[in-house]
Amino acid sequence: MIPLEVLQNLAEKTPSKIILMIIDGLGGMPNPETGLTELETANLPNLDAMAGRSIAGLSDPVGPGISPGSGAGHLALFGYDPIKYDIGRGALSAFGLDFHLEANDLAVRANFATIDDNGIVTDRRAGRIPTEYNRELAELLRQIKIPGVEVFVVTESGHRLLLVFRSDNLSDELTSTDPLIVNQPIREAEPVVPAAAHAAEVINAFSGEARRVLSGKHPANGILMRGFAKRPNIPSFQTLYKLTPAAVAAYPMYRGVARLIGMEALPTGNSIAAEFQVVADNFERFDFFFVHVKYGDTAGEDGDFSRKVRVLEEVDENMPTLLNLKPDVFVVTGDHSTPAVLKNHSWHPVPFMLQSPLCIPDKLPSFDERAVRGGSLFRFPAKEGMSLMLGYAQKLGRFGA
C-alpha cells in the first residue's frame, strides 16, 4: 500500500469525477441447488456490460480469511488501513444513531441488564426489553449527575443504549463493566493506562448511580458498559486526496463513517432509485461520490438468496442513472461478502470493477465472483483501491523525478 503521506503529496485538485458504489455484503457463495452465486444468478445486463468495459479483480477488505465489520470494510475502500484505523464499537454506535461525537467525547456501548442483590449479572440483555421501555428507563438515567461531565443517553433499540460522556481527559483505555458471561459479578471499569484513571472513576460512578436509579426496575435494574471509544482521528478526504466528497447513504452508520472522513452526507430517500437520483442531482457540486446500497447485506444476513438477487437486479435496473453521468472513474464493489448461505459477513474476497475511459478493458463477460478472477486487478487489498481510483481519474501527479 502506498503510504497516505505519499498519496497526499501526489494528489491534485482536478475537475474529474469519481463514483464509488459500495453494495454492502456484495460477495456471495454458490446456492447449493444451482451451484451459482447471487451475482451469477441475477440478471444484470448493465453491470455485465460495464464489466466488459472495466478492469476487475477480487479485493480482500482486511486480509485473507478475515471477515470484516462494515466500518472496517468501508474504511479500507476509502484508502485507510483498517487495522491501523480500527474504530471502536462505541464510536460506531454513535455514527449509527447520527450522534455527532466531539473530540473529547467518550462513547460507550451499553446494555440494560438484570443484576441480583449480590451484584451478579443474571441476564446481560435484561430479558430483551422492548425499545419503548428502554426509552422510559433512559429518562431515569438522564437524571444522573456526574460533576464536570455532560452525559448523553441515547436509546438504540431493545436493550441497547449509547452513552456519551463529554469532559476533558476521558481516555478510552478502560476495561468493560460487562463480565461478558452471566453468573459473574458486574465489574468495575479499570484503567489500562494511568491516564485513564479519571475515565474509570466517571464510568464507575455512572454504573453505581445507574443501579440506584434503576433499582426496582427489574429485569432492567442495571447497565453494562463496553466498547469505550473516542472519536477516531482520521485524516480527511480533503486533506489527503484534495477531494470534495459526498456520501449518499440511507443508513445512519454509513453517513456517520462518511462524515468522519470529511464527506458531506447528502439527504436521500431509502430506495436505490432515490439514492442514485441524489448523485445525479448533485453531480456538479462534488468530485467524489460514495454511494451506499445497504440491502444486499441485509438480505444476505437474513439468508434470503432470492432477495439478495433481486437487490442486485434493482441496482442493475437503476445503473443508467449513474452511467449517464459519465463519471471519469466508476467503481462497483462491496465492503465485504455476505453470502446468503452463511447468513453472515464472510472472509471471501469481493468482486471489484473500475470503469474509466483510461483503462485497458479486461473484456470480462460478466460481473461476478468467478468472472472477475480473469481480471487484470487479480487479487488485491481493498485499501489499495483508492490510489487506483485517483490514478485513473488523473488526480495524482508523477512520483519521483
Next chain:
Amino acid sequence: MIPLEVLQNLAEKTPSKIILMIIDGLGGMPNPETGLTELETANLPNLDAMAGRSIAGLSDPVGPGISPGSGAGHLALFGYDPIKYDIGRGALSAFGLDFHLEANDLAVRANFATIDDNGIVTDRRAGRIPTEYNRELAELLRQIKIPGVEVFVVTESGHRLLLVFRSDNLSDELTSTDPLIVNQPIREAEPVVPAAAHAAEVINAFSGEARRVLSGKHPANGILMRGFAKRPNIPSFQTLYKLTPAAVAAYPMYRGVARLIGMEALPTGNSIAAEFQVVADNFERFDFFFVHVKYGDTAGEDGDFSRKVRVLEEVDENMPTLLNLKPDVFVVTGDHSTPAVLKNHSWHPVPFMLQSPLCIPDKLPSFDERAVRGGSLFRFPAKEGMSLMLGYAQKLGRFGA
C-alpha cells in the same frame, strides 16, 4: 500480512478440523526432454480432482526469488514471518537431532576440520571423515571441561557435529570461528554485542581445548564453529490460534520445528501410507494436522526426476485416507520448490490448493505449477496461508465493528 496479535484476538476454539499437507520440495521445473514438470508428469487423479473442488494459487515461501531453507518454508506456512522468525542453524541442527533445547542453551553447528601447525585451515570438512570416526572423536570432545558450562556433543553425520553449551548468560551474537574459506587462519569468536563477551570466552576456550584433545588426529585435528543460536522464541499455535495441533512427520527436524510451536509430534512410520493412517487414527483428538512428506525434496535434491514423480504418485494413491476424513479445510502445498533439474531448493513459487465446503471452487483441471495460475489465490506470500485456513475453517471472529 495480518499481524499475529490481530489473528490472536480473532481466533476462536471451534470443532472444525484442518489438514495441512506439506510435500517437501513440491514445486518443480520442466524436464528438458518433455517440457513437463514433475507434477505435470505424474498421474495424480485424486489431487487433480481435488483441484477441481479447491481454490488455488502460487505461494512465495519467503519472497520472490528467494530459495528458502526447510525451516523458513515451514514457519511461513504456519503463519510466522520467516524473516522475523529466522531460526539459526544451530537450533535447526538440534531439531534435526531431536535434541531438546532449553531456554539458556547455546546451540552451535560445528565441523571437524584440518588445521596446520600455523593455525591455518587447510580442509574445512576434515576430508569428509566417516560418521563412525566422528563418533569416536566426539568422545574425546566430551572430555573437555569448561567451568560452569555443561557441554553436549552430538554427532550429526560425516564431519558435522552439534554442540550445545548450557549455562546462564550465553548470547548467540558471536562471530564464527570458521573462516568459511580454506587457507585462512581459524578465527576467535568475537562478541557482536557486549553481552556476548562471556559466550565468546566459552566458545574460544572450547575451540582451543578441541585442538588440544584432537592433536594427532589429522585430518580431523580441530573443529570450526558457526550458526550460533538460542532456542527461538515463537508464540505457540495454542496461544495464537487456539488450536490443538498435531504433527505427523517421519523426519526429526520437522517434528522439532512442530514441537517448537506447540504441536504434539505423533509417532509414525516412515511411509506415506503410515503417516496418513496416523492422521486417521488420531483425527478426533486434534483440530489441526500438519502432515509432512519428506521424499519429494530428497528425490529433487538427488536430481531424480522419475523418483520425485513416483513420490507424488504415492501421495496421490494414499489421498483417500485423508479425503475420507472430510476435514473442513484441506490444504496441499510445499515448503519450497526442489526441481530435480536443479538438484537443490529453489526460489520458484509453490503450488497451493485449499479445499473447503465454503470455498467457491476454481474448477481447475489439475494440480500443478501451470494449472494453479488460473486459481483465485493468484500469487501470495505463504505466511498468509494460515489466516486463509483459519478463515475457511470458520475459526476467526469478525474484525472490527
